[in-house]
Amino acid sequence: MIRKRKNETIKQLLHMSRELHACGAFDDDAIRRIEHAGMMPPEPLTPDEIRAIREQSSCCVYTLAGMLNTSAKRLRRWEQGLGKPQGAELRLLRMMRDRGVDAVFP
Known part of the structure; x- marks a missing residue:
């Protein structure tokens, strides 16, 4: 349950960051660092x-x-x-x- 809320919060932060980037508040390097920090681990392979x-x-x-x-x-x-x-x-x-x-x- 906690993990799901954490994932949703990260998704919301990434969405807001991308909107701020589109407005010019963040430069390309800043948005790239934010996206890397918010990357979710990939699903495991069988x-x-x-x-x-x-x-x-x-x-x-x-x-x-x-x-x-x-x-x-x-x-x-x-x-x-x-x-x-x-x-x-x-x-x-x-x-x-x-x-x-x-x-x-x-």
Whole structure:
């Protein structure tokens, strides 16, 4: 319950900040910093989704792990559901899923 209210408050603050940016009260750097501070963590991926990303990209475990700057062992553990990607790894995987590997790593 508290988390939901916190998320709504952050969304409202971001909306007001964007309106102030449109009026000229905030410059581009300020609004960028505010948006980064208010970024919500991405939703986790299931092991099947991670495996599907690798299979759709026609990459072996070692290649995809290198793209994510992690080990093949760790990537295999994510695919087996024994761990979860977090932070930059999770964001990269979500971008690969949404846009395709070639769009993220041309």
